[in-house]
Amino acid sequence: MSELGIFETIFSTRSLRRLKPDPVPDAMIHKILDAAIRAPSGGNNQNWRFLVVKSPEVKKQIQDVYLKGWRDVQGMYKSRKAPEHLGEERLGRILDAATYLAEHMNEVPVLLVACLKAPPMPADIAARLGRLSGSSIYPAVQNVLLSCRALGLGATLTTVASLYDEEMQAVLGLPKDVSTYALIPIGYPRGKFGPVQRMSVEEVTCVDRWGQAFTGK
Amino acid sequence: MSELGIFETIFSTRSLRRLKPDPVPDAMIHKILDAAIRAPSGGNNQNWRFLVVKSPEVKKQIQDVYLKGWRDVQGMYKSRKAPEHLGEERLGRILDAATYLAEHMNEVPVLLVACLKAPPMPADIAARLGRLSGSSIYPAVQNVLLSCRALGLGATLTTVASLYDEEMQAVLGLPKDVSTYALIPIGYPRGKFGPVQRMSVEEVTCVDRWGQAFTGK
Numbered sequence: 001m002s003e004l005g006i007f008e009t010i011f012s013t014r015s016l017r018r019l020k021p022d023p024v025p026d027a028m029i030h031k032i033l034d035a036a037i038r039a040p041s042g043g044n045n046q047n048w049r050f051l052v053v054k055s056p057e058v059k060k061q062i063q064d065v066y067l068k069g070w071r072d073v074q075g076m077y078k079s080r081k082a083p084e085h086l087g088e089e090r091l092g093r094i095l096d097a098a099t100y101l102a103e104h105m106n107e108v109p110v111l112l113v114a115c116l117k118a119p120p121m122p123a124d125i126a127a128r129l130g131r132l133s134g135s136s137i138y139p140a141v142q143n144v145l146l147s148c149r150a151l152g153l154g155a156t157l158t159t160v161a162s163l164y165d166e167e168m169q170a171v172l173g174l175p176k177d178v179s180t181y182a183l184i185p186i187g188y189p190r191g192k193f194g195p196v197q198r199m200s201v202e203e204v205t206c207v208d209r210w211g212q213a214f215t216g217k
Numbered sequence: 218m219s220e221l222g223i224f225e226t227i228f229s230t231r232s233l234r235r236l237k238p239d240p241v242p243d244a245m246i247h248k249i250l251d252a253a254i255r256a257p258s259g260g261n262n263q264n265w266r267f268l269v270v271k272s273p274e275v276k277k278q279i280q281d282v283y284l285k286g287w288r289d290v291q292g293m294y295k296s297r298k299a300p301e302h303l304g305e306e307r308l309g310r311i312l313d314a315a316t317y318l319a320e321h322m323n324e325v326p327v328l329l330v331a332c333l334k335a336p337p338m339p340a341d342i343a344a345r346l347g348r349l350s351g352s353s354i355y356p357a358v359q360n361v362l363l364s365c366r367a368l369g370l371g372a373t374l375t376t377v378a379s380l381y382d383e384e385m386q387a388v389l390g391l392p393k394d395v396s397t398y399a400l401i402p403i404g405y406p407r408g409k410f411g412p413v414q415r416m417s418v419e420e421v422t423c424v425d426r427w428g429q430a431f432t433g434k
Contacts, residue, residue: 003222006367010252010360030433033422035227038413039359040374044311045300046416052433055425076338083262094261121293125380132376134351135358135399139374142256142356143227146363150223157257157356159349163342173427182352196255199263205250208272210390216247216269 004150012193013145016154017101019187024109026052028151029186032112035147039139045119048137051172053111061171062113062161063105066183069160070102085199101156101185108185113168114141118177137181144184154189157182221367229410230362233371234318236404241326243269245368246403249329252364256356262336265354268389270328278388279330279378280322283400286377287319302416318373318402325402330385331358335394354398361401371406374399 029052041048053059074095082091105111116137121129141157148155161168161183168180205214246269258265270276291312299308322328333354338346358374365372378385378400385397422431 003224005220006223006226006363007220007252009223010255010363013255015257026431026433030418030431033418033433035224037415037418037421038227038230040232040362042376043294043300043308044303046302046421048421050418050422050431051427052422052424052431058425072342076342077260080337083260085263086261091260120297125289125293128380129376131347131350131396132379132398133348134355135374135376138352138355139359139362141352142359145257145356146223146227157352159259159346159352162349163345175427178427179348181349198254201247201250201254204254204263204265205267205269207269208275210268210392210395214243214247214267214269216243216250 009146009150011196013149014194014196015156016189016191016193017097017156017185018190019108019154019185020190021107021109022188024153024186024188028153029110029112031151032144032147032186036140036143039143041136041140045136047117047119048140049115049117049178051113051115053113054109056106058171059106059108059111062111062168062183063102065164065167065171066105066158066161067102069163070098072163073160074099105185108187110186112144112184112186113172113180114144114182114184115174115178115180118179134181141182141184148186149193152188153186154191155184155186157184159183226363226367228413230366231411231413232373233406233408233410234314234373234402235407236325236371236402237407238324238326239405241370241403241405245370246327246329248368249361249364253357253360256360258353258357262353264334264336265357266332266334266395268330268332270330271326273323275388276323276325276328279328279385279400280319282381282384282388283322283375283378284319286380287315289380290377291316322402325404327403329361329401329403330389330397331361331399331401332391332395332397335396351398358399358401365403366410369405370403371408372401372403374401376400
């Protein structure tokens with residue numbers, strides 16, 4: 001079987017949050033992780049660490065942390081208007097699917113947790129790097145999502161559980177310098193892959209300075 | 218021409234830091250950005266904003282900020298040992314290429330700056346989300362890198378300039394709620410694409426809890 005094309009994959013990788021409980025072979029998870037670690041990381045440090053969670057007990061504990069974070073995030077969404085480009089109805093559908101995922105998290109065959117081990121660095125640089133630290137893990141996570149799509153597996157990037165990172169560290173037995181950055185539920189999808197709808201490039205791009213239109217065609 | 222396969226692309230997307238000054242067509246940049254915005258973003262907010270910098274004057278100003286950040290980072294690397302999996306020689310080669318890039322930044326045809334507009338949210342969630350905010354921009358950046366590779370363009374993910382984000386905001390005329398997260402120099406490569414060397418999956422993966430080996434084959 002020839003592999004899916006790069007753009008075909010990118011343009012059809014939607015978040016799939018309704019997953020079947022059927023098991024996913026370890027060999028597929030291995031292939032997904034082997035693709036993940038081809039992503040860049042700062043200074044090629046490769047401080048990413050991954051946990052492949054399949055134990056029902058650990059999944060249940062993760063779900064408890066997730067539900068706690070999800071209640072915080074749900075409250076936030078309910079307290080504000082939907083972004084204009086989405087509208088209340090479309091946002092509502094996303095939130096419904098996310099709630100479904102939260103409530104069925106323990107039935108998902110594989111919960112992949114992506115972590116970063118903090119490298120030693122001066123405090124002043126560490127403070128300025130905080131929001132940039134994800135540059136050494138989320139590119140790998142995107143490779144995970146694309147690989148899942150290419151292998152016919154549903155997945156979605158979530159950060160909700162990491163709002164309670166200390167509880168996640170306890171559940172997973174992580175050392176203090178290893179923090180969770182993403183939880184990616186992986187399984188065969190109930191829904192379908194399909195074209196990803198977005199605002200246009202022109203709506204989010206400028207040339208040279210803010211406010212100068214980019215057309216590019 | 219059929220497009221490159223997804224895994225073939227992922228496994229050969231190396232950071233290419235030595236780039237030719239030859240111009241890159243706007244249509245290619247448009248295609249790259251069209252792929253970028255298929256990535257996920259928290260709540261599908263699509264708060265990413267991109268600046269396509271081609272003006273020699275703006276490039277020079279960005280280079281000045283970059284060089285300042287690069288001196289900080291270089292100092293950090295010089296003050297500590299190379300990670301074991303790299304060794305001093307391999308790290309030295311990476312640092313040499315990065316220094317070359319910093320010194321030739323103004324000659325790179327396109328500097329793509331990836332930004333995030335901070336969504337309104339309660340302060341307590343914002344504080345916990347800080348290090349997680351990159352989850353809504355770095356997946357898009359990874360799509361940029363993979364698309365460049367597929368189109369035969371060299372690129373690399375850098376965060377050095379964002380150490381001085383306020384200066385970048387001034388150079389690019391960004392509103393206060395828009396921060397830079399990555400600077401991706403894009404151009405035709407002097408070097409070659411090739412297999413990406415990494416530690417093995419087994420070295421960075423556990424099953425269920427920290428310390429439990431994953432083999433997956």
